Amino acid sequence: MLIFLLRRLVAGILLLFVISTITYVLLYFSSDGIAQNILGEFATPEQIALKQAELGLDQPLPVRYVEWLGGAITGDFGRSWFNSEPVVTALFNRLPVTLTIVLGALVIAAVLAALLGVAAAIKRGWIDRAVQLLSLAGDALPSFVVAIVLVTSLAIQAKIFPATGFVPFSDNPALWLMSIALPITALVFQLVAQAAQQFRSAIIDVRRRDFVRTLRSRGLPEREVVFKHVLRSAAPAALTILSLQFVGLLGGSVIIEQIFALPGVGPLAVLSTTQGDIPVVMGVVVYTVIMVILVNLVVDLVNGWLNPKVRVS
Amino acid sequence: MKLRSRAAFAAMLTTGALVLTGCGASGGAATGDNTAGPTGGTLSIGSLVDVTSFDPAASHVGHYMQYYQPVYDTLIMREPNGDLSPMLATDWEYDETETELTLNLRDDVTFTDGEKFDAEAVKANIDHFKVANGPQASTAASIEAVRVVDEDTAVIELSQPDPAILLYMAASAGFMASPAALDTEGIIGTPVGSGPYILDTDSTIAGATYTYAKNPDYWNPDLQKFDEIVIKPMQDVTARVNALVSGQVNAALLDAKTAPQGTGAGLNEITNPVDWQGLFLFDRGGVQAKPLGDVRVRQAINYAIDRQSLLDSLLLGNGEITSQVTGTSSAGYVKKLDERYDFDPKKAKSLLAAAGYPDGFDLTLPVNSADTIINAAIVQQLADVGINATQVVIPSTDYRNEIFTGKYSIGYYGIFQGDPWVAVNHHIGPNAAFNPLKYTDEKSAALIEKIQAGDDDAAKEFTEYITEEAWFAPFYRVNQLYFFDKTVTVENQLQQAVPSIYNYAPTK
Numbered sequence: 057m058l059i060f061l062l063r064r065l066v067a068g069i070l071l072l073f074v075i076s077t078i079t080y081v082l083l084y085f086s087s088d089g090i091a092q093n094i095l096g097e098f099a100t101p102e103q104i105a106l107k108q109a110e111l112g113l114d115q116p117l118p119v120r121y122v123e124w125l126g127g128a129i130t131g132d133f134g135r136s137w138f139n140s141e142p143v144v145t146a147l148f149n150r151l152p153v154t155l156t157i158v159l160g161a162l163v164i165a166a167v168l169a170a171l172l173g174v175a176a177a178i179k180r181g182w183i184d185r186a187v188q189l190l191s192l193a194g195d196a197l198p199s200f201v202v203a204i205v206l207v208t209s210l211a212i213q214a215k216i217f218p219a220t221g222f223v224p225f226s227d228n229p230a231l232w233l234m235s236i237a238l239p240i241t242a243l244v245f246q247l248v249a250q251a252a253q254q255f256r257s258a259i260i261d262v263r264r265r266d267f268v269r270t271l272r273s274r275g276l277p278e279r280e281v282v283f284k285h286v287l288r289s290a291a292p293a294a295l296t297i298l299s300l301q302f303v304g305l306l307g308g309s310v311i312i313e314q315i316f317a318l319p320g321v322g323p324l325a326v327l328s329t330t331q332g333d334i335p336v337v338m339g340v341v342v343y344t345v346i347m348v349i350l351v352n353l354v355v356d357l358v359n360g361w362l363n364p365k366v367r368v369s
Numbered sequence: 370m371k372l373r374s375r376a377a378f379a380a381m382l383t384t385g386a387l388v389l390t391g392c393g394a395s396g397g398a399a400t401g402d403n404t405a406g407p408t409g410g411t412l413s414i415g416s417l418v419d420v421t422s423f424d425p426a427a428s429h430v431g432h433y434m435q436y437y438q439p440v441y442d443t444l445i446m447r448e449p450n451g452d453l454s455p456m457l458a459t460d461w462e463y464d465e466t467e468t469e470l471t472l473n474l475r476d477d478v479t480f481t482d483g484e485k486f487d488a489e490a491v492k493a494n495i496d497h498f499k500v501a502n503g504p505q506a507s508t509a510a511s512i513e514a515v516r517v518v519d520e521d522t523a524v525i526e527l528s529q530p531d532p533a534i535l536l537y538m539a540a541s542a543g544f545m546a547s548p549a550a551l552d553t554e555g556i557i558g559t560p561v562g563s564g565p566y567i568l569d570t571d572s573t574i575a576g577a578t579y580t581y582a583k584n585p586d587y588w589n590p591d592l593q594k595f596d597e598i599v600i601k602p603m604q605d606v607t608a609r610v611n612a613l614v615s616g617q618v619n620a621a622l623l624d625a626k627t628a629p630q631g632t633g634a635g636l637n638e639i640t641n642p643v644d645w646q647g648l649f650l651f652d653r654g655g656v657q658a659k660p661l662g663d664v665r666v667r668q669a670i671n672y673a674i675d676r677q678s679l680l681d682s683l684l685l686g687n688g689e690i691t692s693q694v695t696g697t698s699s700a701g702y703v704k705k706l707d708e709r710y711d712f713d714p715k716k717a718k719s720l721l722a723a724a725g726y727p728d729g730f731d732l733t734l735p736v737n738s739a740d741t742i743i744n745a746a747i748v749q750q751l752a753d754v755g756i757n758a759t760q761v762v763i764p765s766t767d768y769r770n771e772i773f774t775g776k777y778s779i780g781y782y783g784i785f786q787g788d789p790w791v792a793v794n795h796h797i798g799p800n801a802a803f804n805p806l807k808y809t810d811e812k813s814a815a816l817i818e819k820i821q822a823g824d825d826d827a828a829k830e831f832t833e834y835i836t837e838e839a840w841f842a843p844f845y846r847v848n849q850l851y852f853f854d855k856t857v858t859v860e861n862q863l864q865q866a867v868p869s870i871y872n873y874a875p876t877k
Contacts, residue, residue, distance in 0.1 A: 089770030096504030
């Protein structure tokens with residue numbers, strides 16, 4: 057177990073290193089106009105030159121990269137070139153919002169997909185068809201389309217939920233729930249689609265197996281057979297799909313945060329990328345990679361706990 | 370461990386239902402609650418931008434002004450119609466050389482940290498503004514120094530006459546912060562000014578909500594029309610229109626596509642033509658693209674563009690077609706020039722033939738990767754008169770920087786229509802940031818000198834000259850579309866993308 061974790065950790069660090077290097081190099085090649093962006097339209101060439109020296113934009117690529125890497129390893133990602141806010145502070149302030157919706161959507165999608173998959177696999181008939189149709193819809197509709205439909209119907213017309221904004225949990229738990237309900241629903245819709253299908257197929261498959269028949273013949277109630285045994289064997293396939301979709305979820309959350317004006321990492325990522333705020337962009341990239349690595353690791357661990365047969369030792 | 374997901378799910382649903390029924394009435398309660406009346410209540414504004422630093426030297430104009438105006442006063446105030454009136458400066462006067470501007474200052478103003486506002490404070494602020502190298506730093510370019518004469522008299526010494534200085538003292542360069550706070554890091558997150566409101570840091574979440582509470586010690590209660598101002602940054606227009614229509618904000622800027630939703634919801638609209646959009650003919654000297662050096666060719670380009678159909682299809686009619694780059698609010702505006710070049714491809718072709726290009730010519734056109742429709746329209750309309758434009762696609766994030774490097778002879782852009790001297794320095798004069806090939810000739814240089822001296826007739830003559838010489842091929846003046854609900858009245862601010870904070874009042 058420990059060796060498994062260690063191996064994943066090392067692989068994760070390597071991945072982080074490779075991706076950050078590639079990103080940094082790509083950003084380097086498009087960093088020409090950044091000083092101009094920061095100083096605005098009226099900047100004189102002297103001002104621009106001064107700004108470039110100040111930010112180290114006139115240094116060669118290896119020097120700049122090593123400097124950034126040195127800081128990053130110690131946890132210092134520098135400051136935003138546009139407002140001097142430390143990158144780590146900017147990210148930490150916005151992480152709770154993004155993590156709430158993203159992880160919330162992931163967990164709810166997993167649970168919902170399991171339930172829908174079970175219902176479809178066991179009851180079959182119209183429920184099965186309904187779930188398949190729903191999955192098709194979820195697959196076809198991008199999260200922002202769902203978001204806009206939800207906002208128009210539930211926020212603007214029915215006035216049940218707020219159309220934009222985030223209320224921190226510490227301010228008002230009830231309003232917090234209201235402010236994240238629509239964004240999470242929009243994200244869940246697409247996630248559930250594929251995962252529900254996976255659960256359904258895997259459950260149908262597992263139920264046919266001999267050990268399930270044995271359990272039934274021992275007199276175990278059907279509910280226990282399904283939820284305690286079958287689901288455990290069927291889960292890995294579906295949860296793996298979910299973890300693979302997590303990357304897409306992070307991307308979708310950027311758009312969702314824009315539409316709902318949530319102060320998450322999304323708007324920060326968009327703004328810093330379009331402005332060319334390299335320290336912030338690198339911070340966002342590193343955070344994204346870490347998130348993906350962590351989620352994949354957790355899903356693997358959960359799979360291993362659910363079903364010892366898939367454990368990698 | 371048993372997976373009790375079904376029970377857990379049921380529990381979740383029940384809790385959810387209870388929560389929903391409990392808060393059904395207060396759903397959407399995180400909104401601005403506006404009590405109508407002559408003063409008071411909360412004003413909620415949705416903003417296109419987010420403030421990055423409350424250091425006044427970091428302030429931008431346009432949309433950003435709304436973040437700074439509640440907490441910082443300016444030396445001079447610009448009225449909604451563009452007139453200048455006293456604010457921290459009670460009156461001002463030039464000497465005969467127009468290089469020394471004497472400001473008489475109020476003596477009864479204190480910053481929120483207890484520091485007194487005086488001439489030393491003015492000096493400290495302007496000195497800081499110049500060295501901080503912020504986005505508006507160039508507006509102080511002609512300021513050499515600030516001389517403190519006595520407590521309430523300061524003299525701004527200019528290196529040359531600058532007719533726009535008074536306007537700049539009503540904008541970013543004129544914001545006055547407490548000198549004690551100026552060089553501290555704290556000012557980035559916490560403004561210390563003398564303005565009508567104070568930033569309520571407890572109710573402020575950076576990036577989401579900025580809450581400004583009434584300043585009880587403010588020297589001009591007439592400007593305090595609300596008890597509280599809340600500004601929410603919403604970069605996405607979908608978020609803004611949803612927030613407006615659902616009542617979460619009282620006012621916000623929309624665009625041509627979302628405007629119908631605002632009108633449909635019964636909101637009020639005011640329009641403000643702040644920018645013009647069209648083609649910059651950088652290479653009017655014909656250095657890189659020889660044909661552009663001939664005025665007939667440049668005029669042909671003007672005749673080749675079907676401005677009205679572009680306005681109707683791209684901006685849904687929200688604007689005014691024009692042939693001049695000078696805005697209606699400028700002293701250099703000449704009404705009849707709006708229609709100088711109508712849509713006449715035949716005339717364009719005959720002009721090209723007269724200039725020696727009966728079969729047209731080739732031209733390199735840089736295009737913004739995000740503007741696919743207008744690029745196609747421009748290429749098509751130029752091709753219709755024989756000008757073969759080869760597109761060079763530039764990523765939208767680099768576009769503005771790229772086209773003004775001097776590599777290109779022509780480029781499409783939208784730009785601010787300022788007062789004559791502002792416009793000269795902005796995109797018309799030989800040293801303007803947006804005139805990369807630095808074209809100049811004798812006649813324009815002579816007129817520019819007169820404009821610098823404040824000669825309005827020269828400004829009109831200049832507009833006539835550059836329109837006749839077709840230095841540009843403007844398409845239209847674009848309307849900013851500002852929407853607000855029935856609980857507030859709002860007035861446009863001249864030459865500003867969104868209204869100044871002072872222009873909002875509760876509906877009587």
